Amino acid sequence: MKVFSRVYTALIFIILYIPIVVLMMFSFNSTANTGAMTGFSFYWYRELFQSPETFDALKNTLILAVSAAVISTVIGTAAAVGLTKFRKNYWKNSVISITNVPMMNPDIVTGISMMLLFVFIGTMQGSDEKLSFFTLLIAHVTFCLPYVILSVRPKLLSMPKSLPEAAQDLGCTPLQSFFRVELPNIMPGVISGFILAFTLSLDDFVISYFTTGNDFQTLPLLIYSMTKKEVKPDIYALSTIMIVAVTVLLILSNLFSKEKNTEGRLSVK
Numbered sequence: 001m002k003v004f005s006r007v008y009t010a011l012i013f014i015i016l017y018i019p020i021v022v023l024m025m026f027s028f029n030s031t032a033n034t035g036a037m038t039g040f041s042f043y044w045y046r047e048l049f050q051s052p053e054t055f056d057a058l059k060n061t062l063i064l065a066v067s068a069a070v071i072s073t074v075i076g077t078a079a080a081v082g083l084t085k086f087r088k089n090y091w092k093n094s095v096i097s098i099t100n101v102p103m104m105n106p107d108i109v110t111g112i113s114m115m116l117l118f119v120f121i122g123t124m125q126g127s128d129e130k131l132s133f134f135t136l137l138i139a140h141v142t143f144c145l146p147y148v149i150l151s152v153r154p155k156l157l158s159m160p161k162s163l164p165e166a167a168q169d170l171g172c173t174p175l176q177s178f179f180r181v182e183l184p185n186i187m188p189g190v191i192s193g194f195i196l197a198f199t200l201s202l203d204d205f206v207i208s209y210f211t212t213g214n215d216f217q218t219l220p221l222l223i224y225s226m227t228k229k230e231v232k233p234d235i236y237a238l239s240t241i242m243i244v245a246v247t248v249l250l251i252l253s254n255l256f257s258k259e260k261n262t263e264g265r266l267s268v269k
Contacts, residue, residue, distance in 0.1 A: 076148025
């Protein structure tokens with residue numbers, strides 16, 4: 001049974017990571033041939049840094065991802081704190097169920113419904129540009145919020161309720177108690193929620209396709225437009241850089257979380 005489980009686990013990892021390894025490998029190919037490695041070269045990385053269209057799309061993607069992650073982290077943290085204050089389980093469970101709808105909904109349903117909403121509002125206002133960066137940002141914040149709440153809420157539930165009460169007994173206001181006592185304790189969950197929201201926004205295509213305007217193009221949309229013609233290996237190079245960056249962020253997040261947990265155990269002792 002152990003042998004079967006190990007083989008099954010190995011197959012899962014191979015299926016998940018072999019395509020990523022192949023993509024990274026061909027980003028160093030000396031030619032545009034995607035059928036065989038003809039030599040090791042940084043040619044496509046040099047081409048990437050000389051492509052203004054790709055860098056404009058990358059800049060737009062980073063601006064959108066950071067903005068959506070920051071806004072959803074602030075709202076999601078506040079929402080998670082509010083959910084822990086609910087006394088009636090009926091209301092709490094109802095709000096949690098409603099909050100999880102964007103996470104369980106198919107992306108295409110979310111994208112089309114939000115597009116129809118934005119077009120309707122734009123028509124009511126008589127706006128010429130019914131879809132823009134702001135509609136795209138609202139859409140990204142909407143589907144990132146549940147993941148932030150899901151990351152922060154367990155940290156709040158595991159935190160001793162006596163900590164904020166003790167801070168208030170010592171003279172802190174509820175707001176001071178939150179920033180000085182609660183927020184440092186739930187910070188690993190907040191950071192995990194931020195990184196999760198950032199990565200989800202970074203690679204989203206379906207919802208972005210339906211809610212963006214003509215003057216704002218993200219990297220996934222640019223890559224999709226290239227598939228109609230030809231995907232050059234400089235996109236492989238850009239994807240490799242993004243994979244490495246996200247991996248580093250996840251490693252730093254895990255290290256920060258472990259450090260916080262260690263400090264918490266030491267303080268308890």
